[in-house]
Amino acid sequence: MNESILTPQEVADILKLIRRSDVDAYLSAQSNITEVSQPAQTKVIPTKKSSALSNSSTLIICGQDILLDKICNYLNQNDYGIQALRSYKGSYNALYAMYQGEAQIATAHIWDPETDTYNLPYVSKMLPGIDVAVYHLANRKQGFYVKKGNPLRIKNFEDLKRPGLVFVNREMGSGARILLDCKLQKLGISSRTIIGYDNIVTSHLESATAVAMGEADVALGNERTSLQLSNIVFYSITDRKL
Incomplete structure (x- = not known):
């Protein structure tokens, strides 16, 4: 797993890279990304596994934070060749959706009482055997x-x-x-x-x-x-x- 701090442009570039490869991505914690886009209509997918995953130009972004709507809109409004869709599942369920192949990107904010840290312990346990990159998106x-x-x-x-x-x-x-x-x-x-x-x-x-x-x-x-x-x-x- 890799950790880094991203700009809005870097987020978009990484998502484009993900579309072209077989790497699953998980966006985790901090970056000044609140000005990614102006409000726009966000496309939402059903909670069940979607045929959209079979389309290499489609990214399903799973999580509940409003920043994900901004990222989704930013991708859809710019020429990245990506159709970004949203799935509104909470942290644990978002990671599980990724493991089940229902999403390519998931966000989480899960406290681990054993280490008094967020996210990384759960990524290791919930996504075994999956090539995952971890990026900081925001602090809350x-x-x-x-x-x-x-x-x-x-x-x-x-x-x-x-x-x-x-x-x-x-x-x-x-x-x-x-x-x-x-x-x-x-x-x-x-x-x-x-x-x-x-x-x-x-x-x-x-x-x-x-x-x-x-x-x-x-x-x-x-x-x-x-x-x-x-x-x-x-x-x-x-x-x-x-």
């Missing part, structure tokens, strides 16, 4: 979405088990869900003690919106998403790599 601050002013003073994972406090959770396989479950296990906190643990949403924006609308007191997500809503604040707990 991970933390809690809480109501403006943080009236309940929520600051850590232990606070989630407070009586009466309502949480909203992410789907299994997402980076946020894996971080939560690993932290709870490490702290010896049973998920049964958390009100709303079984209330599932499938994106950071849905999590933040649930808090903003008063449907939950707290949710786990990234800082970038919290900036889209005016009546919540973000309490950082860690930096994660994508």
